[in-house]
Amino acid sequence: MTTEDNAAGVKLERMTANLAKIETLSARLLAALAQRKPSDPGVQGPGQEMYMKAAAAYLAGMMQNPAKVLEHQVSYWGKTMKHFVEAQAALATGELKAPDDPGPKDRRFANPLWDTHPAFNYLKQQYLFNAEAVQNAVADMESIDPADKKRVEYFTKQIVDMLAPTNFLGTNPDALEKAIETDGESLVKGLENLVADIEANH
Numbered sequence: 001m002t003t004e005d006n007a008a009g010v011k012l013e014r015m016t017a018n019l020a021k022i023e024t025l026s027a028r029l030l031a032a033l034a035q036r037k038p039s040d041p042g043v044q045g046p047g048q049e050m051y052m053k054a055a056a057a058y059l060a061g062m063m064q065n066p067a068k069v070l071e072h073q074v075s076y077w078g079k080t081m082k083h084f085v086e087a088q089a090a091l092a093t094g095e096l097k098a099p100d101d102p103g104p105k106d107r108r109f110a111n112p113l114w115d116t117h118p119a120f121n122y123l124k125q126q127y128l129f130n131a132e133a134v135q136n137a138v139a140d141m142e143s144i145d146p147a148d149k150k151r152v153e154y155f156t157k158q159i160v161d162m163l164a165p166t167n168f169l170g171t172n173p174d175a176l177e178k179a180i181e182t183d184g185e186s187l188v189k190g191l192e193n194l195v196a197d198i199e200a201n202h
Contacts, residue, residue, distance in 0.1 A: 011183050018184030025191045032198040046155055054152045057144035058137065068140060076133040083125050091118060101125070108166045113173040120173055123165045131160045 062069045086099035098121035106128070113120045138156045141149060165171035169179070169187070178186040 014183035014185070018188050021188045022184070022191060025188065025195050029191070029195050029198065032195060035202065036198075037202045046151060050148060050151060050155075053144060053148050054138070054141070057141045057149075060143040061141055064143070069137075072133065072136055072140070076129060079129045080126065083122070083129070087118060087122050098122070108164060111173045111177075117173070120165075120171075123171055127163070127165055131164075134160055 083099070090097050090099045096118060098116055098118045101115050101121060109115075109124050111120075114124045115121060134156060135153075138149075138153055141152070144152070166174075169175050175186070
């Protein structure tokens, strides 16, 4: 057996051991979540009433100024479809590359794969188009109390940021590279921290 074979065997053993740890930690996580104490609804973010106000304001805006809503929709669909066509054209050349990406830089997408790899680039661009469309729709709501509008804008931004592809293992090249580089140990450490926090804070 060669040195390379030995190294590959050791890496496989470490990965298998880390996957077993992840399974054990997942069971602990479920047990900790089952023991969770009920929390004060006041600290859970906005209630249904605020979302109903936002939905009513958006519908009122749609009725009062349908041209503005249509403009938002056309802009969103135009950008989305243009990027889809560009991505298809880039792949049709037979090269695994992303279309040109001259858009503004976002620090969350600092890994070069977000710009060069077609799959990661497509996810990034589509997420940014969606985020922009949602935030523009909220910013243009007029028939809503200014204080409520600020709250809607704030919580909308939180939700949009939470759904960024950088927050999920399968769509984050940094996390995937680190997991491969450490034979899964980075995932174990992250899950250990999460489980410890939940167990400590109920």
